[in-house]
Amino acid sequence: MGRYIAKRVLMAIVTIWLVATITFFLMFLVPGGPFLAEKSPSPATLEALNKKYGLDQPVIVQYKNYMLNLVKGEMGESIKQRGRTVSGIISDGFKVSARVGGLAILTAIVIGVPLGCIAALNRGKWLDNLIMVIATCGIAVPGFVVSTVLMLIFSVKLNLLPTYGLSSWRHYIMPVMALAFYPTAYISRLMRTSMLDVIGQDYMRTAKAKGLSQFKMLFKHALRNAILPVVTYLGPLIAYTLTGSFVIEKIFTIPGLGNEFISSITGRDYTMIMGTTIFLASLVIFMNLVVDIAYKIIDPRIKFQ
């Protein structure tokens, strides 16, 4: 297992380097620059700014400098948010996004998995249909619609929940619900499908013949096998959810990381684009590794190669 992990980490480094390199050169192909505005700075100011951030050098030299700094763990300063370091912005934003996202993932698992099981066990009955209708809605309705509807109901009509910020636990309810809506639906559908698969297996019939209670059958034998696709889905889901959602953070004024992914691109904040991309890529790779290890724990038949 140690060797396997070492191999994966090595592969991860190569992947991150590739992602960083491709992003770096693509970024400079996009027209525009960080200092463009409706009112342009004077040529002297522009020159000074380009010099300050090393943008006056050829792209290949900038690439070399960036990579050398990256190896040292330095991602530089944001070009747009002057005076802030990229790593500082990412860590501040990630703390917030991860908190909201973490709650959303937990909610999605806690609700989605049982819903999928219930639907599978009641296949074709009204309960199954109801759950699947809700799940289909959850997949089809985008986050900003869910957020707006929640806000309309809980803030404007019922006056129960605050509309912006994260200053108390009540502030978390709507963003977490909005963020959890899609994964809950997706998990319940995944769970239902794979549960149906497992229920039809021979060993389940054996268990039933042996007179095991339905509860035991389900949780001891079926769930463990049926949950594998959900675990696969959880890897990237966790990475993407923990890094925040642009739309939901905007609607609820949450100081998370999601916003930085978009604003760094629209503002051509080169160091931030690199920082957020490398961070997300690393997180996705790390989560996939965690998922692969989790496989082994859940299903001992799986071998590391």
Place this chain on the structure above:
Amino acid sequence: MKTRKIALLTAIIMVFVMILSACGGNAGAGNTLPVNVGSDPDTIDPALNSAVDGATMIIHAFEGLYTLDKDGVPIPGQALDCKISDDGTVYTFTLRDGLKWSDGKALTAHDFVYSWNRAISPETAADYSYMFEVIDGYDEGKLNVTATDDKTLVVTLKNRVPYFLELTAFPTFSPVRQDIVEAHGDAWATKPDTYIGNGPYKVTEWVPGSHITMTKNKNYWNYKALGMENIKFVLMDDPGAQLTAFTQGEILFTDDMPNDEIDAWREKPEFNIEGQLGTYYVSFNTQKEHLNNPKVREAMTLAIDRDFICREIGKAGQIPAGAFVPIGLSDADPTKEFRDVGGNYYDPYDYEGNLEKAKKALADAGYPNGEGLPTFEYLYNPESSAHMAIGEALQDMWGKIGIKVNLVSQEWATFLNTRKNGDYDIARNGWLGDYNDPISFLDMWITGSGNNDAQWSNAEYDSLISQIKSETDTAKRFELMHKAEDIIFADSMLCPIYYYVDIFLINQKVENFWSSPLGYKYFMYATVKE
């Protein structure tokens, strides 16, 4: 088995509780004024900021030699008074007694010398460094500004500048602390501990992307007159969310709202429209074939129903523009407006009359009914739905004189790049003035200026602008500025659409608030009625 399940359940509950308990805190209440003037500012370093929302925050944390009152008139701020030499080029400011920074250290005239020179230094790379170009020594990189003692600041200008006192109220002219800036670099303006100011309020909490809380500065000279204990600038980005928070009373002021909601709010007392020094206009690329013909540009300028655009698309009381320099700027005689003296170059309300003139101009240009003209591209950015709607209206209006236009949308930064490089036919444009002087709308059109998106070049215009900049006689100076604007329209170089207005919502409980024509909001003396 059972114990394992219980353990698992407990673990899940514990994770929930742990995450939730990390959420802590309570919303500010009581003596706090929660407002929204924009999203997270890129910077609130007075020298580096060039945004309107950033400026609003800066005028609360800093104060220049002068500041603006409710009517936009400069009144003494950190300065007690100012003596101006007879030729209008030497300003001697006397500072108030006992001025202090928010951390209690004494503020002196030397701080202004340092700060102003810092703002023009290439290392600072400030967008607004050119605001200091009226001061002698700017071109050499060392301003002719001296502190003869701790309380006296002598500023020597290149020429008489009638709006110089107003400039000293501009955020870029605020003093900053040399020891702190030098010790922390750009980062000094990102943390409450190092963000030391001399203004009515000081930053006590800053959560990027969430809020900036400011508290009354006990060391401010006019501390007793200040309003609420705290001002909380909620950093919201989404106009829909802003409106909901305002409706719910969670914020008492918002500077933005969805365009579609304007009609529903127009008649309510919370809804405010203020004049703003700015013009929404259309840039022609004057170097492109066909568009390099002034008659074609004239026809396109005349063929627009500006009243329709203001009423049906702008919806917020925008004023149809008959010239480029907007209303609200004073003329040589300060009781008169530049616009009233200069008048309109066409009647912006007489659409039918203008349409006939447009057809004639097009025929004179050799393209009767648009025959022989190619299909032009109209470039806009999609970030505001109004830009597209205006593009569609223009497409339709130009179609009526036979000019065909395709709409092309480009994302903001790409759009700016395309427009600046002159890779377009026709593009939407807008300009907001930096100070109450028409030159801030005129000097951008000199040959090769970074903001000359029209790629226009006119030798007579260039020499007029340089004359204006060195002219010491105010009446003559304004005469020349009117002449410069005449040239713009004789050549139909651009096509004005409307003069901007600033709309905002303010809760009726808030008193003693005001907004300046530059769009800055003044909350320092505001109070909330119970």
